[in-house]
Amino acid sequence: MAATAAATVTATAAASSCSKGESVGIAAPADLTKKAKKGRSPPAEEMEAFFAAAEGDVARRFAAKYNYDVVTDAPMDGRYEWVRVRP
Template sequence: MFGCNQFLHFSRSTRESTPCSLIGAAGTVSTPGSTTRQMSPEAAIQRSRNAILRNIPTAREIEEFFARAEQSQQRLFMEKYNFDVANDVPLPGRYEWVRVMP
């Protein structure tokens, strides 16, 4: 029915949830369709720490990320306002910059 105004109705009283059969006790690791094995709390904590540490970027990666973002912002500002904020000098263009002494 192309061109018809049909609206889908979604009830706010229902929501998707995890089936109770997939929810395990603390300290257990389960995969749907497999057997459940007990894991000591210490092993579970260590496993989650290792997973977190694998995804943490290094200080160098963080610095490079923000440096690229800052350079991009400086370039956009220079193009818009013809002013080099890194060197604190006006550039030729649309605006005329006048130095004001406080």
């Protein structure tokens, strides 16, 4: 019973060590909106080019690893043998 009481006291002390105004590593919603308003978003064309390049890189790495082309949805010759499960 003494161990339970000690654990309760320790947990209570740990919970009360932070005040309501303190946050450990978490930004308040007001801080996030202030940061978002300061910067400008890149143009849509630049974002599209960035994500297209990243998506192409992921597709190439997947095809090299699993010999399956996700762009055309077709198996390729290589290490794995792909078998269609559903027609």
